[in-house]
Amino acid sequence: xxxxxxxxxxxxxxxxxxxxxxxxxxxxxxxxxxxxxxxxxxxxxxxxxxxxxxxxxxxxxxxxxxxxxxxxxxxxxxxxxxxxxxxxxxxxxxxxxxxxxxxxxxxxxxxxxxxxxxxxxxxxxxxxxxxxxxxxxxxxxxxxxxxxxxxxxxxxxxxxxxxxxxxxxxxxxxxxxxxxxxxxxxxxxxxxxxxxxxxxxxxxxxxxxxxxxxxxxxxxxxxxxxxxxxxxxxxxxxxxxxxxxxxxxxxxxxxxxxxxxxxxxxxxxxxxxxxxxxxxxxxxxxxxxxxxxxxxxxxxxxxxxxxxxxxxxxxxxxxxxxxxxxxxxxxxxxxxxxxxxxxxxxxxxxxxxxxxxxxxxxxxxxxxxxxxxxxxxxxxxxxxxxxxxxxxxxxxxxxxxxxxxxxxxxxxxxxxxxxxxxxxxxxxxxxxxxxxxxxxxxxxxxxxxxxxxxxxxxxxxxxxxxxxxxxxxxxxxxxxxxxxxxxxxxxxxxxxxxxxxxxxxxxxxxx
Ligand code: HEM
Numbered sequence: 001x002x003x004x005x006x007x008x009x010x011x012x013x014x015x016x017x018x019x020x021x022x023x024x025x026x027x028x029x030x031x032x033x034x035x036x037x038x039x040x041x042x043x044x045x046x047x048x049x050x051x052x053x054x055x056x057x058x059x060x061x062x063x064x065x066x067x068x069x070x071x072x073x074x075x076x077x078x079x080x081x082x083x084x085x086x087x088x089x090x091x092x093x094x095x096x097x098x099x100x101x102x103x104x105x106x107x108x109x110x111x112x113x114x115x116x117x118x119x120x121x122x123x124x125x126x127x128x129x130x131x132x133x134x135x136x137x138x139x140x141x142x143x144x145x146x147x148x149x150x151x152x153x154x155x156x157x158x159x160x161x162x163x164x165x166x167x168x169x170x171x172x173x174x175x176x177x178x179x180x181x182x183x184x185x186x187x188x189x190x191x192x193x194x195x196x197x198x199x200x201x202x203x204x205x206x207x208x209x210x211x212x213x214x215x216x217x218x219x220x221x222x223x224x225x226x227x228x229x230x231x232x233x234x235x236x237x238x239x240x241x242x243x244x245x246x247x248x249x250x251x252x253x254x255x256x257x258x259x260x261x262x263x264x265x266x267x268x269x270x271x272x273x274x275x276x277x278x279x280x281x282x283x284x285x286x287x288x289x290x291x292x293x294x295x296x297x298x299x300x301x302x303x304x305x306x307x308x309x310x311x312x313x314x315x316x317x318x319x320x321x322x323x324x325x326x327x328x329x330x331x332x333x334x335x336x337x338x339x340x341x342x343x344x345x346x347x348x349x350x351x352x353x354x355x356x357x358x359x360x361x362x363x364x365x366x367x368x369x370x371x372x373x374x375x376x377x378x379x380x381x382x383x384x385x386x387x388x389x390x391x392x393x394x395x396x397x398x399x400x401x402x403x404x405x406x407x408x409x410x411x412x413x414x415x416x417x418x419x420x421x422x423x424x425x426x427x428x429x430x431x432x433x434x435x436x437x438x439x440x441x442x443x444x445x446x447x448x449x450x451x452x453x454x455x456x457x458x459x460x461x462x463x464x465x466x467x468x469x470x471x472x473x474x475x476x477x478x479x480x481x482x483x484x485x486x487x488x489x490x491x492x493x494x495x496x497x498x499x500x501x502x503x504x505x506x507x508x509x510x511x
Pocket of ligand 1 (some may be wrong): 296368
């Protein structure tokens with residue numbers, strides 16, 4: 001008995017400690033948001049959240065209102081769903097709300113890369129330098145050349161000219177935009193190593209095709225990889241693909257290329273100067289491939305599909321594209337030079353801009369997460385205040401709170417190509433909720449410290465792709481009555497959404 005009591009007490013203490021760690025004893029304190037722990041200790045609501053994030057968050061919002069804390073896989077996350085109060089999260093100082101802590105964790109799990117001190121500063125510095133202003137001009141020009149290499153290489157070859165080609169629209173759009181984006185960032189095959197420009201371009205096409213095929217395999221594993229629930233066989237496959245990319249995007253491989261973007265070049269150099277190992281830099285190149293190529297292709301698909309399903313929108317965009325070509329004295333002619341779509345021309349397309357923004361409103365659904373570094377008060381626009389605990393997380397899911405809010409965007413599930421246009425043709429930025437102007441009226445790029453640095457380049461990529469397709473090709477859905485596919489609900493929260501199935505279309509050169 002003398003020995004049993006301490007053992008029992010020890011067991012009890014361990015049990016209580018374990019339950020405490022599992023979050024079983026956490027109670028809502030005065031001044032905190034409503035707390036919903038879910039039924040499963042520690043896991044909380046993770047299964048329902050993972051199954052369909054959108055549906056789950058809509059249910060929670062209905063139950064608790066626009067601020068609530070839920071338990072998810074060991075974390076307590078406060079969701080803020082009032083767009084008027086988003087500034088309190090996205091503008092909060094970095095010593096209270098931190099983006100990197102969460103990102104570092106995810107990047108290690110999903111890409112096998114361990115971040116170094118000051119990494120985010122390097123990324124921001126060179127993104128500011130090369131993904132905006134003059135740097136963007138170079139990147140856009142490079143994208144144009146690569147799109148031409150991929151889309152227009154059959155021009156003049158009697159065999160394929162004017163033959164209808166069948167493909168899945170998702171597959172085609174993702175394939176072309178991924179490959180052109182990859183070549184623009186990671187460089188081209190040098191002409192002299194292949195013997196001629198023609199051969200070098202052929203190699204670019206073959207290499208980028210192989211990369212796209214592997215990227216899509218990874219893409220399909222991605223949601224489960226991010227949640228850490230891959231089956232053992234899938235885990236091996238993910239590891240194999242990661243190694244393939246570490247190798248294909250290695251510093252050594254990149255050094256053999258021409259036209260590497262200054263963005264990646266400078267990031268590589270800065271990391272080398274900080275003494276980071278070459279193998280680690282190669283892994284980071286895969287992280288950036290993911291960030292830069294995982295969203296634009298799927299968005300290109302939605303843009304084309306919405307245009308094809310809305311003849312009025314298609315006609316308005318086509319009219320604008322033809323007008324810009326004329327204004328810049330360019331013409332697509334059989335046997336003539338390829339058109340050169342410059343950044344200046346891309347700045348004269350308000351209708352296409354609005355169509356792109358509307359596409360992203362309907363199909364980009366990121367989940368923005370911050371780690372709470374110290375106890376803080378969340379101040380709402382209407383004066384409410386909530387106490388938030390250190391160690392928790394705060395998240396914003398703008399898709400529900402903004403993108404499909406019928407007050408901000410009437411008839412929110414319809415594609416209206418001119419939703420972001422004023423009657424005088426300028427960009428519309430005035431949107432209201434309960435009579436008050438909403439600052440964050442569309443958030444495909446996130447906001448604050450982690451806002452997508454590639455947003456200007458991505459927009460140009462989408463516009464260039466649509467522009468070239470419109471002027472050089474005839475294209476149509478195989479089934480004109482095709483329904484717009486549903487969004488693949490496993491991907492809510494991961495940026496640009498993908499459809500749950502592809503849609504068949506056909507295309508051929510106009511001339
Ligand atoms: C339609 C296309 C795109 C969409 C919808 C998109 C969306 C986003 C979003 C929502 C984030 C923030 C994630 C967060 O806060 O957790 C992000 C981050 C990022 N994006 Fe994009 N993106 C796109 C294209 C691009 C392109 C083309 C590039 C590069 C050329 C790029 C580079 C990045 C990088 C490097 C980050 C990480 C930023 C950081 O850690 O501060 N993105 N993107």
